[in-house]
Amino acid sequence: MLPEKIIDMHTHPGYPVGELGKILDYMDERGIEKIVSLGASKGPEYNDRILKLREMAPERIIGGPCVDPRDPGALDELKRCHDKGCRILKLFPNFGFYPDEAQFVPFFEEVARMGFGILSHCGWLGAKRLSSVKYARPMRFEELFRRFPDTLFIMAHMGGISGFIEGIMYTTRTPNVYLDTTPGHSHWVFKHAGEMVRGMPVERLLLGTDGISPPSKDWDASKQYELIASEIDDLGWGEHLEDIYYNNAARVIEKYKLLP
Numbered sequence: 001m002l003p004e005k006i007i008d009m010h011t012h013p014g015y016p017v018g019e020l021g022k023i024l025d026y027m028d029e030r031g032i033e034k035i036v037s038l039g040a041s042k043g044p045e046y047n048d049r050i051l052k053l054r055e056m057a058p059e060r061i062i063g064g065p066c067v068d069p070r071d072p073g074a075l076d077e078l079k080r081c082h083d084k085g086c087r088i089l090k091l092f093p094n095f096g097f098y099p100d101e102a103q104f105v106p107f108f109e110e111v112a113r114m115g116f117g118i119l120s121h122c123g124w125l126g127a128k129r130l131s132s133v134k135y136a137r138p139m140r141f142e143e144l145f146r147r148f149p150d151t152l153f154i155m156a157h158m159g160g161i162s163g164f165i166e167g168i169m170y171t172t173r174t175p176n177v178y179l180d181t182t183p184g185h186s187h188w189v190f191k192h193a194g195e196m197v198r199g200m201p202v203e204r205l206l207l208g209t210d211g212i213s214p215p216s217k218d219w220d221a222s223k224q225y226e227l228i229a230s231e232i233d234d235l236g237w238g239e240h241l242e243d244i245y246y247n248n249a250a251r252v253i254e255k256y257k258l259l260p
């Protein structure tokens with residue numbers, strides 16, 4: 001049985017602007033109270049979808065635009081989204097930047113000043129563009145975790161298969177770091193490293209699914225709610241399902257003011 005209320009901290013607006021209502025239908029059908037809707041490395045059109053979706057239901061949609069810190073217009077784009085109430089920055093370091101490089105400190109200072117939390121893709125990324133896991137691991141964020149202790153950091157996909165131990169470690173050392181359950185790395189981690197996962201504080205684990213796009217023949221993210229719940233049960237955390245699916249996220253949203 002799934003919890004009555006769900007907050008999904010990792011989704012993408014996989015419908016064009018004219019069809020965004022389908023995302024709200026999806027939420028209603030599944031008892032999803034709120035979502036974080038995240039940008040992708042697809043340019044500002046994708047961020048526009050998030051802004052539009054927020055306009056449709058500002059109390060339910062946490063906006064998470066994506067920018068590349070190497071892009072000279074990145075901060076302007078973030079300011080534009082901040083003005084529309086977005087408070088999560090989505091990053092894809094896989095495309096070739098180490099987040100902890102000194103050249104990005106001024107960028108992250110501004111991100112923190114604006115009150116954005118940071119959610120980064122971690123681990124393998126099956127993109128057509130040249131991409132590498134080496135950039136996208138929790139360890140490359142450590143200096144940022146520590147430099148910006150009041151900023152929320154979510155290491156997506158459990159930190160990635162190659163990075164989950166790092167992710168788990170930071171949840172036990174730095175108070176502002178969380179992991180999300182987003183597939184597919186999370187399935188591997190839950191299956192092969194369940195005992196290690198229980199080494200992290202359960203309040204640092206947030207539900208994420210990579211919904212909501214039109215279901216395709218080999219991927220229907222709406223099935224993830226049941227699947228992840230059964231994996232959490234298998235690793236012995238069944239009693240914490242409501243925390244992982246709702247309470248932890250509700251606390252994070254309030255603490256980091258993600259819904260202005």
Ligand SMILES: [Zn+2]
Nearest residue numbers: 010012182210
């Ligand atoms: Zn994602």
